[in-house]
Amino acid sequence: MNKRRDLSVEEKLDVLKKYDELPKTSQRQAACKLNVSQSLLGRMLKSRQEIENASLENVNSNRERKRVGKEEEVEEALKQWFTKVRQKDVRVTGPLLRQKSCEKNRQR
Numbered sequence: 001m002n003k004r005r006d007l008s009v010e011e012k013l014d015v016l017k018k019y020d021e022l023p024k025t026s027q028r029q030a031a032c033k034l035n036v037s038q039s040l041l042g043r044m045l046k047s048r049q050e051i052e053n054a055s056l057e058n059v060n061s062n063r064e065r066k067r068v069g070k071e072e073e074v075e076e077a078l079k080q081w082f083t084k085v086r087q088k089d090v091r092v093t094g095p096l097l098r099q100k101s102c103e104k105n106r107q108r
Helices: 009-021 027-034 038-046 048-056 072-087 094-107
Strands: none
Touching: 009 027, 009 038, 009 048, 027 038, 038 048, 072 094
């Protein structure tokens, strides 16, 4: 078995498409043919709808993991601020983003 590796959204869609084209076999046999682990294939089949939605929502197809913030309200406010600032062609750096995040968190 190979070392663990994360697949991008694009690669996951490709694996799912190839899985659909395979004749009716067990997940274990299909995973061997597709060169992925059985657990990864099972998780991909279980979250198929999310993977397909991510590709339709113009999410970065090279992204391998979806990281979710702990505070949804802060994340949404920060996203809106970021969009406004970027429309004004202002450069947003990591420290500035971190500072705004702290400010938005205190305002809650």
